[in-house]
Amino acid sequence: MGPDVSWKYYSVTLVIIFLNFINGIFHNKPCKHVHPKIHEVIHGVHIEPAHILKKRSIDQPLRILLYYDDSVYKLEEDKFELINNTVLPEAVSFWEKALMVRSTENVIRLNRKCENNQVFYRKGDWYSYCKNSCETRTLCGEVQVPEEHLDACRTCNASGMNCTNHDNAGTGIIGADFVFYVSAMETERCSKGQTVAYAAHCQQESALDRPIAGHANFCPNSISTKPQELAILLSTVKHEILHALGFSISLFAFYRDSEGNPLTPREDNGKPLQNTKLQTRQWSDRVIKTIIRKDWVVHNGTIEREVQVMVTPKVVKEVRNHFNCPELEGAELEDQGGEGTVLTHWEKRVFENEAMTGTHTQNPVYSSLTLALMEDTGWYTANYSMAQPLSWGKGLGCDFVMKSCKHWIDNKRSNQNTLPGLARKCNKIVKTDVKSYKLKMF
Ligand SMILES: *[C@@H]1O[C@H](CO)[C@@H](O)[C@H](O)[C@H]1NC(C)=O
């Protein structure tokens, strides 16, 4: 009986692997969140001082303003209607219901880009000043920020003196906590891979570093108006919005505790250290820890596997509870896929159909884990009634989440407990780059 069972086991596994492979080719659209580089993000937008903001409870529903670049109006009519009437309103209203922020004064005026990104800060002054001059245009992603959203140009001369306010402030953004500049341009990034949309933040406010402006670009040629693809498009747009709101390698170093204090120490300039290799700010191990998993069983022996784990408090509580594993250090982040996928998503092996993993699979869910992460930014509280249930791995214990899949399958098999479905859970296809797929047999 033994050999027969295992033959069936293997053939079922192979069929499932094959189906997954086919499925992978057609449906596993990878998210390439190309995070904004240090010089692409403008800091120091003054709304209110930190000592006032920190005291407010985080209880106001997030308000997102959409601003369309002209390119959006140039979309074919059916694509425009899909984006304007269905996709954006649903995606935006999802996060507006799911997230709350501190109330702030009603007007946000974004900072102007400085010539050569050279900025002065003056003691006792809330505002930042450009060295010599402000750029004539301030971009957010591909979109030019309209003059009416911009604060006055403030400059000092090259020695940081004779500072002036050029008195050309716009009316500002009224009644919103975050502004999204939406474009629809067939950019270079669109043609690489199967990108439908991408988004990132572009400005942060000065008191608590919350991102307050971002851009989202739709790739016109990749938008499908087929009804059966609507769910994927919607989930993708929600996913991209979340990168801009907080789940990004470019924002980890700015996360704060529940009192509003930084989780990563700051330099004299008030910002975390730069990581020149990743072109981002380096977070501390209060945000992400590197953990070595010893005795990681692979097909031909064992290896030591290094994993990156999100260790902020609510995330830790959430994953321990989900897997029923009280010793779990935190939630593992994606380690494959290169820039854009790595570290900016939950690990696929561990979280499968959570929507913030790096590739789209069927039935994506925004679970309480992702909401917990948003709370752990220190900028939001979450409405957990918006969380969608994640059944993957639920209650399966420490072995499922802390040991390799091979270890786990082997163990279950020796326990006479084999279920073909488990094989599917462990043998999966991951996309390692745009063109090649490989079996991940960990
Ligand atoms: C775009 O959507 C907004 C609100 O969802 C609506 O008021 C407006 O009429 C739409 N524009 C067009 C051209 O359909």
Ligand SMILES: *[C@@H]1O[C@H](CO)[C@@H](O)[C@H](O)[C@H]1NC(C)=O
């Ligand atoms: C919380 O989510 C529920 C739906 O799950 C929604 O009805 C409610 O309005 C949300 N609360 C806030 C403050 O947005």
Ligand SMILES: *[C@@H]1O[C@H](CO)[C@@H](O)[C@H](O)[C@H]1NC(C)=O
């Ligand atoms: C900046 O302005 C101050 C006077 O306000 C002047 O003394 C100084 O020379 C100026 N520096 C430069 C580089 O123009």
Ligand SMILES: *[C@@H]1O[C@H](CO)[C@@H](O)[C@H](O)[C@H]1NC(C)=O
């Ligand atoms: C200070 O700057 C203004 C314009 O920015 C200029 O007109 C003025 O001459 C400068 N004053 C000095 C002392 O450099």
Ligand SMILES: *[C@@H]1O[C@H](CO)[C@@H](O)[C@H](O)[C@H]1NC(C)=O
């Ligand atoms: C297992 O195989 C890989 C190549 O597939 C090789 O690099 C590695 O050294 C092998 N490990 C052991 C423990 O034999």
